[in-house]
Amino acid sequence: MILKIAWKNVWRSRGRSLVVIGSIVVGIWALLFGTGFMNGFMVGYMANIIDHDISNIQIHNPEFKKDLDIKFFIKNGEEKASTIRTWEGVKGATTRTIVSGMISSPKKASGIQIRGVDLKNEAIVTSLDSIVSEGTYFEGINRNPVLIGSKLAENLSVKVKSKVVLTFNDSHGNITAAAFRVAGIVKSSSLSINEMYAYVRQEDINRLIGQEGQVHEIAIITDPRFEESAIVNKYTSIYNGDIAESWREIAPELAMMSEMYSSMLYVLMTIILTALVFGIVNTMLMAVLERFRELGMLMAVGMNKVKVYFMILIETVFLGVVGAPIGLFIGWATIHYYTLNGVDLSNYSEGLEAFGYSSILYPYLDTNVYITVTIGVIITAVIGALYPAWKAIKLNPVEALHKI
Amino acid sequence: MILILAWRNIWRNKRRSFITLSSIGFAVVFATLMMSVQKGSLDQLINNTVKFYTGHFQIQNPKYWEEKTIDNTLIYTDEVIEKIENIEGVTAVSPRIESFSLTSYGSISKASMVLGITPEKEDRILNLSKKLTKGKMITANSKGVVIAEGLSEYLKVEVGDTLVMISQGFHGSNAAGLFVIEGILKFTNPIHNKQMICMPLKEAQWFYDLDNKLTSIAILLQDNKLLPLVEKEVKGIVSKEDYTVISWHKLIPDLIEMAEMKYASSRIMILILYSVIGFGMFGTFLMMTAERMREFGILLAIGMKRKRLQVTTFLEILLLSSIGVIMGLALSGVLLFYFYNNPIDLGSSYDKMADSYGIEMSIQFSMQSSIFITQAFAVFIIAFILSFYPLIVIHKTTPVVAIREG
16 A cells, blocks of 8 residues: 555656656766776776786795896796686786896997796786887897887887897806897886886797796786785695785885775765765755645545655655666666776876876776665665654644645 | 845745755865865875985986986085075975995995985985884994895895995096995885995095085975975075976876876766765755745746746845855865864774885875865856756746646
């Protein structure tokens, strides 16, 4: 009975119902988009440094970490890397041979880190191929190709196809020099990539230092929604003797910044949420108070107060049930659209464009967020109706009828 | 007349007006709160990052920026430093010599960064004494050095060992010296932790044959927003030909990217907030109109001109909005004042690290007056746009329908 009356009431006054439904729709949409955007921001902000340079997890021989001596390689590195690739949550793993050395052009010399990379897997882990701004990704040069950063190329005044000499110690401590040819120039906002690294083929550098098949570093990229610590723990429990670290340990400053950002974003979401609660409560209050006359009439003709109370609450639930799917759909559609196309931040800040940064964020949301948000908003609406409903049943029917 | 009518209308139905007022007032509170936390954290990000090394800005020899060699130095006088220290808003002024050396102990050697400083002054920027893990801190008159933990591990040295340092001094002179390690510092920045050697300014000047020259003077401010003001004053103190002033914008270009990204994303968040509060306000306006249909109908029926009714309603909303905005400003003023003085503390695992940087892990709020003005204005504009809804309704309605519906 009450259900029926409530349902009819919802549709009797369309305008009023639409406002409440509207605020529920906007509420769900705002929360979904806000959270999705926040996730995108957190991932996007770190992305440049993590994706192109540090990676989510690095594995080393503990001795190697101390002084970068090429003697301290990871035992069976290649095998370990191929096992890791099969793990859940791992998007890619690559091995590197790391040698400190010097790069020289006819004009200048500079201290660098020579990174012997596995071409196929390096492209998966750091997308090194995507940041090549001039030349190619190790192609077009048969013997000893090298990729260097744009700043380094500028310092050395070399171009694609120029010859450079790399000097370093081999595994016996002898100083070795070898001629390389620049295959490509990479550009990134990371200082180390632009200035400090020279990427060469792993087999070239391993042959030159005389340590065939040995690697110093395994870099792992994980699914953004997957906890890195789980993989770190898994690794350490299977292989002892190596040190596995997540980017939080490798770049603590970045981790600290990220934590500060995420807490700030939570504060922002709290503000939006409270604003939303206020909006809904206000609208509900208005919606019930507007009906004093009608409710007074119902009570005057003998409707039980408890029933009136529940009628109002059930009406609100109905409104929520109608509004929620619409809000969910719009929210999902917005997120889906931006997940595919990205939010271009430079549209919102002249500065970013002026500096030529491409800052596109890709929001994403877990399924359970949709559910939590929807239930949360409906509960908010019902709570918003509690007070006005209580106010309504305290009415004196006669007085209520008199009110305009 | 109309104004009085509008005023009376507001007070006739106090409850309804109060709900509308609160929806406008709280809209202002939420908008200012949001803007304040965004501005505050942006300032904090900048203030924190410049403490990692550079300071808010530096004074250098104009040639030094292009070519960072020890030859492009500036002449140092205590008088200039003192003058800058006395500018309001300046919290630290640290004269520095930054260069490199090859540092050896036994048969191990490594290229390292050398930072010549006045320890008491530098402490206010780099917080060196908090980074000390072993031994003691150097003073302005000591003869020894403090070195980074990572470097000490690489060289396998302890407090009390003597380092051999070789480098190139002023105009190509040979620089060589023996320095006793007095203490070991743990830098959180991995590059500093692997390379840094700090020595008293006097020793560095002797080592590099620099007499009374410096490579840079780093300046830390109370707050980033003072930067343009202080920069201008400093430019007045130092002569233009010999000195150049370089701010963090140029010293840490990465930070601009971070700041800009944050700024852009905060704009999106505030747009989301506007849509939420806008809809909340629209809800109350719409209800208010629906509730008064009968009243409007009767007024029209007894011969009130439509235009006049519209003007009255419009004035009513304008009055309500103004009162609401003012109330909202008062409330947000109180709230922000509280949060400004009691920033939200983030108890976290990074506390220790934050401490060694000398920064605070907390969410700061900004009290800039522009926030209040812009947000009050924004909410007022939203209310203004929404107020056209009742006007349109009055324009369309006919007395008969309106009286019945009410």
